[in-house]
Amino acid sequence: MTLSLIWAQTPDAVIGVDGALPWHVPEDLARFRRLTDGHPVVMGRRTWESLPPRFRPLPGRDNVVLSRDPGFAPEGAVVATSLDDALAVVGDRDAWVIGGGSLYAAALPHADRVEVTLVDLATAGDTVAPVLDERRWVQTAHEPAEGWYTSAAEGTRYRYITYGHRPDSQPAVDPRLQAPHRVRCDWGRAGARAVAAGSDRIAVVVDVLTFTTTVAAACAAGIEVAPFRWHDPRAPRFAEETGATLAVSRATGGPSLSPGSVRASGLHRLVLPSPNGATTALTLAATGATVVAGSIRTADAVAAYCARRLAEDPRLVVGVVPAGEGWPDGAFRPCAEDLWGAGAVVEALRRHGATDISVEAEVARQAWLAVADDPVGTLRESASGRELIERGWADDVTAAAELDADGCAPVLVDGWFVAC
Ligand SMILES: NC(=O)c1ccc[n+]([C@@H]2O[C@H](COP(=O)([O-])OP(=O)(O)OC[C@H]3O[C@@H](n4cnc5c(N)ncnc54)[C@H](OP(=O)(O)O)[C@@H]3O)[C@@H](O)[C@H]2O)c1
Known part of the structure; x- marks a missing residue:
């Protein structure tokens, strides 16, 4: 995957004012279209809103829009709640970050190339491009070779500059990837991108209360389950078109x-939206990873499946991802039960012969071993367990802690979890 950033700026680095571009250079827009055509484009919510409605979503490109607003549902675009989430959606594909200022700054450390259109105007603005550190970035091309182009529209002068990495500025391998271990573990969607994204990964997503536990129960009963993002308005239609039943809220x-x-x-197919486990599973599936629903109920079966795949293909890595929770304000909340579920899978992987385990995966395993004598009692005492019991779902808490009660590995195949 090559990640490129593309923007137009004045010599003072201005890229926007009052939510719009401060100039009109149609030739630059045509080049933008040419370069980004056919590739995913990643943008911030304000840039999305700055696009003329008839160009939303930008045609011929998968539009990925970042927003922290859980109610934001732009038609025709995929919403990502963080840059890591957006990059996971993009997966192995060559992609473009198309603005605005906040996205350029956040994505620059991940970028391989930057395309800058220098617009020869001295205009005031409220949004600026990030600084390209000369120790890291070098001009690799510019156009025209001398001087400027002149726009036919308003006579504005402009030129194109391409930046690439300096040959001697290779970044070290990020230690947070937990390479070279073959069994890795990290939290939530950001951690998932580090350890479980990509076509050489088996991503074991663990959301014990209750998404992956429910997937386990369904698959063990012969039901196929399609994960869906929370509040995705396309879920009812998808369920109808695939002959599936859409899950409802617990109370109904x-x-x-x-x-x-x-x-x-007695169902045959179930469409199951969830805020954490399903969203993480879909994010990882988009990267080409083989996604498996991990839980305490399926720890041994999931580990057996992973161990078999590891033995067959020496390039494969298992990334175990405790999905975690969200606080009401959207902040990420690691929760004990997902760590235990992840640890139960790692412990079973060890029994199935895996030895190359990262420190983080070993910590999850030790967390599981600390409660393995009484997982039901411990889960019922945990914060998440008590919350669910108080809401009247004590049986679900008990079921979620029953070790190896379901003897199947739920693997996501063509958008459906099926028992393997
Ligand atoms: N000259 C150029 O080439 C160019 C290109 C593109 C845009 N622009 C200009 O740039 C301006 C817009 O830029 P901007 O910096 O104000 O806004 P922006 O980057 O387009 O969007 C900012 C919004 O994106 C979301 N967001 C950003 N980072 C996020 C993260 N890490 N996780 C989750 N959500 C995240 C947030 O949305 P929520 O508030 O919904 O949470 C945030 O308010 C406009 O004037 C536009 O015309 C210029």
Whole structure:
């Protein structure tokens, strides 16, 4: 994957004012279209809103829009809640970050190339391009060779400059990837990108209360499960078109995120949205990773599946991802039960012969071993367990802690978790 940034700026680095471009250079817009055509484009919510409605989403390109607002649902675009999330959606594909100022600054450390259009204007603005550190970036091309182009529209002068990395500025391998271990572990979607994204990964997503526990219960009962992003308005139509049943909220009594509600439902296919586990699973699937739903109920079966795949293909790595929770303000909350679930899988992987385990995966394993004598009692005492018990779902908490109660590995195949 090559990640490129593209922007137009004045010599003073101005790129925007009042939510718009301070100039009109149609030739530059045509080049922008040519370069980005066919590739995913990643942008901030304000840049999305600055696009004329008839160009939203930008045609011929997968549009990925960053926003921290859980209610933001732009039509025709995928929403990412962090840069890591957006990059995971993009996966192995060559992609462009197209603005605005906040996104350029955040994405620059990840970029391989920067395309700058220098616009010869002295205009005031409220948004600026980031500084390209000369120790890291060097001009690799510029156009025209001498002087400027002149726009036919308003006579504005402009030229194009391409930047690449200096040959001697190779960054070291990021230690947070936990390379070269073959069993790795990190939290949430950001951690998932580090250890579980890519076509050489088996991504074991663990959301014990309750997404992956419910997937385990469903798959063990022969039900296929399609994960969906939380509040994704496309879920009802997808369910209708695929002959599936869309999960409802727990209180209504139908199939829901409650494992007990799906086990004896007699369903064939279930569409199951969830805020953490499903979203993390979809984010990782988009990177080409093989996604497996890990849980305490399926720890041994999931480990057996992973160990088999590791033995077959020496390039494969297992990234175990405790999905974690969200606080009401959107902040990430690591939770004990997902660490235990991840650790139960790592412990089973060890039993199945895996030895190359990162420190972080070993910490998860030790966390599991600390409670393995009484997982049901411990989960019922945990903060998340008590929360669910107080809401009347004690049976779900008990079920979630039953070690190896389901003998299948739920693997995401063509958008559906199926028992393997
Ligand atoms: N000259 C150029 O080439 C060019 C190109 C593009 C844009 N622009 C200009 O740039 C200006 C817009 O830039 P901007 O910096 O104000 O806004 P922006 O980067 O387009 O969007 C900012 C918004 O994106 C979301 N966001 C940013 N980082 C995030 C992260 N790490 N995680 C989750 N969400 C994140 C937030 O949305 P929420 O508030 O919804 O959480 C944030 O408010 C406009 O004037 C536009 O015309 C110029």
